[in-house]
Amino acid sequence: MVSAVFHSPLEAAGADKPRTVVLEHAAKPAPTVSRTPAPVSRDPLDWRTPLGHLLPPMAGLALLIGIWALLTQKGGSFPTPAATWAAAVKLFAHPFYSNGPNDQGIGWNVLQSLQRVGLGFGLAALVGIPLGFLLGRVALLDRMVSPLISLLRPVSPLAWLPIGLLVFKSANPAAIWTIFICSIWPMVINTAVGVQKVPQDYLNVARVLSLSEWRIATRILLPAVMPYLLTGVRLSVGTAWLVIVAAEMLTGGVGIGFWVWDEWNNLNVAHIVIAIFVIGIVGLLLEWTLLALARRFEYQ
Amino acid sequence: MKPMLEVQGVGMTFATRRGPFVALHGIDLTMQRGEFVALIGHSGCGKSTLLNLVAGLLNPSTGVLLLDGRELQGPGPDRGVVFQNHSLLPWLSCQDNVHLAVERVFGRSEGRATLKERSLAALELVGLAHAKDKLPGEISGGMKQRVGIARALAMEPKMLLMDEPFGALDALTRARLQDELMKIVQATGATVMMVTHDVDEAVLLSDRVVMMTNGPAATIGEVLEVPLLPVREAARNRLEMAHDQGYLRAREAVLEFLYRKQLHLEAA
Numbered sequence: 001m002v003s004a005v006f007h008s009p010l011e012a013a014g015a016d017k018p019r020t021v022v023l024e025h026a027a028k029p030a031p032t033v034s035r036t037p038a039p040v041s042r043d044p045l046d047w048r049t050p051l052g053h054l055l056p057p058m059a060g061l062a063l064l065i066g067i068w069a070l071l072t073q074k075g076g077s078f079p080t081p082a083a084t085w086a087a088a089v090k091l092f093a094h095p096f097y098s099n100g101p102n103d104q105g106i107g108w109n110v111l112q113s114l115q116r117v118g119l120g121f122g123l124a125a126l127v128g129i130p131l132g133f134l135l136g137r138v139a140l141l142d143r144m145v146s147p148l149i150s151l152l153r154p155v156s157p158l159a160w161l162p163i164g165l166l167v168f169k170s171a172n173p174a175a176i177w178t179i180f181i182c183s184i185w186p187m188v189i190n191t192a193v194g195v196q197k198v199p200q201d202y203l204n205v206a207r208v209l210s211l212s213e214w215r216i217a218t219r220i221l222l223p224a225v226m227p228y229l230l231t232g233v234r235l236s237v238g239t240a241w242l243v244i245v246a247a248e249m250l251t252g253g254v255g256i257g258f259w260v261w262d263e264w265n266n267l268n269v270a271h272i273v274i275a276i277f278v279i280g281i282v283g284l285l286l287e288w289t290l291l292a293l294a295r296r297f298e299y300q
Numbered sequence: 301m302k303p304m305l306e307v308q309g310v311g312m313t314f315a316t317r318r319g320p321f322v323a324l325h326g327i328d329l330t331m332q333r334g335e336f337v338a339l340i341g342h343s344g345c346g347k348s349t350l351l352n353l354v355a356g357l358l359n360p361s362t363g364v365l366l367l368d369g370r371e372l373q374g375p376g377p378d379r380g381v382v383f384q385n386h387s388l389l390p391w392l393s394c395q396d397n398v399h400l401a402v403e404r405v406f407g408r409s410e411g412r413a414t415l416k417e418r419s420l421a422a423l424e425l426v427g428l429a430h431a432k433d434k435l436p437g438e439i440s441g442g443m444k445q446r447v448g449i450a451r452a453l454a455m456e457p458k459m460l461l462m463d464e465p466f467g468a469l470d471a472l473t474r475a476r477l478q479d480e481l482m483k484i485v486q487a488t489g490a491t492v493m494m495v496t497h498d499v500d501e502a503v504l505l506s507d508r509v510v511m512m513t514n515g516p517a518a519t520i521g522e523v524l525e526v527p528l529l530p531v532r533e534a535a536r537n538r539l540e541m542a543h544d545q546g547y548l549r550a551r552e553a554v555l556e557f558l559y560r561k562q563l564h565l566e567a568a
């Protein structure tokens with residue numbers, strides 16, 4: 001930085017820090033510098049304002065819809081943005097109607113899916129988090145189970161579904177089982193890694209104070225692992241929400257996944273597009289909620 | 301009166317991938333009550349290992365350590381440890397960090413209010429009562445180290461063990477904390493063992509400077525009695541020390557040991 005100042009005193013004249021250096025040069029027959037005010041920002045818009053934050057994503061969305069409109073303006077089986085919007089307005093006018101088990105509003109479908117995700121994910125958390133703690137604390141167990149996890153983790157959710165159907169002899173528990181088995185791995189792995197990465201300093205504190213195992217667990221391990229654990233939860237919920245659509249397509253009943261399949265059989269493409277947006281938005285909301293939760297457990 | 305700490309023929313050998321590594325051997329050291337001993341030596345000389353042995357974080361391969369006449373069995377709250385990197389739990393406030401220690405030691409015998417008073421009193425001792433509700437992430441490095449000292453002192457340990465407590469601080473903060481530590485030693489009469497690599501710190505604070513030879517198989521090379529009044533009786537003024545003959549001679553002796561007698565080994 002300093003050498004830059006020496007090379008170009010003109011530019012530095014406006015800056016604050018190297019003033020003394022600039023003055024020495026200015027004492028000589030220095031070229032008079034017209035004191036143009038320092039440019040505040042090259043952009044006409046301040047990107048830090050709420051408007052500045054909102055504008056780029058809105059522009060991206062507009063671009064997507066624009067391309068969509070261009071591609072569909074000649075007609076065809078794919079609906080235009082306007083037609084989709086019209087269908088959406090009609091659809092969301094009555095989100096919670098119910099005409100029997102096979103014809104329910106989109107609100108019911110989303111809630112049904114969320115309930116399955118909640119159940120499957122909840123059970124996974126109940127099993128996965130304690131299991132993660134165990135694997136993190138007991139090295140032998142970790143060495144036993146880790147290869148199994150590596151083997152089972154990449155298996156597609158759909159491969160688990162027949163096992164669920166076989167065991168539970170019913171579609172709904174099979175879907176929940178699929179969610180459970182697919183969303184358990186990120187929680188197990190992240191919790192275990194979190195426990196293994198608890199800084200040795202904290203454990204030394206526990207040792208020199210000779211704290212009880214309970215105190216160590218509640219005052220040191222749990223808070224230290226919390227950020228890792230929540231990352232695992234976030235990944236798990238994301239996976240669960242991904243899996244539910246596929247599972248419901250196969251199992252049927254009420255749910256957003258089956259709804260998509262149903263609308264495909266009706267050849268109602270506008271509704272499929274709407275469903276894609278709904279699935280995306282719900283997933284985003286889940287992610288944001290968990291991110292907000294995770295931020296409360298950040299230290300330093 | 302029996303000594304506070306007796307280290308008798310202690311050696312420490314670590315098992316490494318390339319075979320056993322002898323870190324310490326033949327360590328004999330006795331510390332009296334209220335004494336302030338500084339351990340000094342080049343890095344890797346095992347001075348922290350010796351402190352960890354006294355703390356009970358390590359078990360000696362040979363020899364015994366006696367605290368107040370009893371053989372040491374693992375770590376315990378009768379020795380307050382101050383770590384170099386403060387090791388405060390970042391999710392607990394300053395007072396709660398101290399409280400964790402207080403609760404452990406006095407939780408069975410005293411009520412909640414008394415326990416709280418104790419942790420607050422410990423923070424007051426290091427001049428941090430005003431920061432009791434702050435999280436460690438919200439205070440400076442010097443303040444964190446003071447909370448660490450408060451945590452160690454709050455347990456009313458028999459000994460205070462400090463592992464380069466001011467090593468990570470800037471020179472001005474370090475000087476201020478050294479002065480504060482001297483006041484604390486005066487107020488509490490604590491028995492302190494401090495690991496340091498700072499010659500001035502060792503001579504300024506301690507009654508005896510234990511100088512360690514270079515590792516491997518490090519041992520105590522020389523022990524220097526600092527020819528000044530014990531810190532617990534009179535805090536030393538660093539400005540006066542700058543031309544105090546006793547201080548200067550002690551300083552020279554330590555420098556002589558570190559940079560003439562032990563230098564050739566460090567190069568290897």
